[in-house]
Amino acid sequence: MLNEKMKNALNKQINEEIYSAYLYLSMSAYFESTGLKGFANWMMVQYKEEMDHAMKFYRYLLSRGAEVKLLAIKEPPNKWKSPLHVFEETLKHEQYITKCINELVDIAEEVKDRATYNFLQWFIDEQVEEEENDREIIDKLKLIEGSKHGIFMLDKDLGQRQYVPETE
Ligand code: FEO
Numbered sequence: 001m002l003n004e005k006m007k008n009a010l011n012k013q014i015n016e017e018i019y020s021a022y023l024y025l026s027m028s029a030y031f032e033s034t035g036l037k038g039f040a041n042w043m044m045v046q047y048k049e050e051m052d053h054a055m056k057f058y059r060y061l062l063s064r065g066a067e068v069k070l071l072a073i074k075e076p077p078n079k080w081k082s083p084l085h086v087f088e089e090t091l092k093h094e095q096y097i098t099k100c101i102n103e104l105v106d107i108a109e110e111v112k113d114r115a116t117y118n119f120l121q122w123f124i125d126e127q128v129e130e131e132e133n134d135r136e137i138i139d140k141l142k143l144i145e146g147s148k149h150g151i152f153m154l155d156k157d158l159g160q161r162q163y164v165p166e167t168e
Contacts, residue, residue: 021050038159091134
């Protein structure tokens with residue numbers, strides 16, 4: 001049986017991951033509306049990955065015989081000042097998600113739930129990668145300093161990102 005505190009925290013994380021997906025879908029729409037289809041593609045891939053993350057928690061809860069309880073998803077913003085602003089907000093959000101994952105690990109340790117502790121290791125690694133990706137794009141955007149040619153080239157580059165479905 002999954003500990004009650006652990007179960008509630010994992011259910012809350014489904015919500016955090018779906019909100020992440022919602023936020024990135026909103027960012028994708030923003031980019032598309034400003035003509036940056038490559039940036040929009042990058043965010044659309046991110047949206048799909050976040051839904052995969054949510055489903056990992058969803059499936060894990062069910063595999064432990066625990067109840068899945070879906071919570072209300074809050075409304076994400078839909079306007080930003082610039083591509084740099086979008087990615088600064090993305091990094092801030094991912095740093096928050098990293099904090100959430102670390103708190104889940106703390107609970108798993110506290111209640112001595114080794115299976116959940118193991119399950120969470122994938123997310124620990126994933127968060128390192130996500131924050132690194134965001135930082136890389138922020139660095140590029142800072143180098144470009146709003147130059148139209150630079151944004152055009154980066155848009156082409158971000159348009160190459162492809163969604164790879166999770167295999168479980
Ligand atoms: Fe699912 Fe981007 O954290």
